[in-house]
Amino acid sequence: MKTMMRYLPLIGLLMLAANSAALDFGSLRDQLKSQVNPKLLDAVDVAKEVRGPDESEEIAIGRQIAGNLLGAAPLVKDAKLQKYVNQVGEWVASQSERADLPWHFGVIQSEDVNAFAAPGGYVYVTLGLYRLLQNEADLAGVLGHEIGHVIRKHHLKILQQSKLVDAGGKLFSRQVGGDDKVQQMIGSGAEIVARGLDKDAEFEADRIGVVLATRAGYDAYGLPSVLQQIGHIAKDEGSVALLFKTHPLPEDRLTKLDTAMGERFDSIKGAALATRFYQMKP
Secondary structure (H helix, E strand, O other), X not given: OHHHHHHHHHHHHHHHHHHOOOOOXXXXXXXXXXXXXXXXXXXXXXXXXXXXXXXXHHHHHHHHHHHXXXXXXXXXXXXXXXXXXXXXXXXXXXXXXXXXXXXXXXXXXXXXXXXXXXXXXXXXXXHHHHOOOOOXXXXXXXHHHHHHHHHOOHHHHHHHHHHHHHOOOOOOHXXXXXXXXXXXXXXXXXXXXXXXXXXXXXXXXXXXXXXXXXXXXXXXXXXXXXXXXXXOXXXXXXHHHHHHHHOOOHHHHXXXXXXXXXXXXXXXXXXXXXXXXXXXXX
16 A cells, blocks of 8 residues: 555656646656656656647648648649638538647649548648539538548557657657658658558548538538549549558448438538539639
8 A cells, every 4th residue: 555655646647647738748847857756757758658749749740741742742723722622621620629720721733533631730632533523512521531530630640650669669749850850750741641541540530521511511411422423433543543542442431421320410401502612624
């Protein structure tokens, strides 16, 4: 009992540090420098490692990934298109628990049918996918899926897992010290955002995409409609090669969505907004 009592302050500190996202670990470590027991300092380090990167670090990582991606496939030179997609994306993102992120949306110059998300609120749709969309609800569903990846930190978790191992167990967040160091950490941005996630992560993002689009007032079946259209494209067609490589098959995603949605969305009359959907010039 005496042994347990001796470590209760340490256990309490760990619990506080692990559960408080706003805790300033640097200040806490400075405050503990006067403590005789160095294990208290180690406890702060361990707690931060569990917590992972803070939001500013997450945004810095995402900004570098987005820069790499845009270096390989720049934004489509259509200011009205980019403004429109940002307006829709920001509205859908505002329905999420991470509405305060500095969200960025765009359409990139690529005929592939795909969409990408990077940590910190960076979301891009390819021109090839945008041309498949029929209305604003379709766009909202697609953007909602990618927003789901960001709010659940799916790609960030992949980076944490791989880089923590590569760094010999060092803190992921400590390695962020400016764009150069971020660049060294993440390598090719296009490779990171196009990397296939766990199927469960994709299914989760689909469910989130439907919910966010519905909350935003759109037809809940926008994303399922897009998945149906993609499913009609031949699997050996070059434009969908990367999508089929990095995502579950559309029919599998539709089956999962059908089970998750059931009849609960049938009575919700969301808008498709086909007439407001931005049509690109031929």
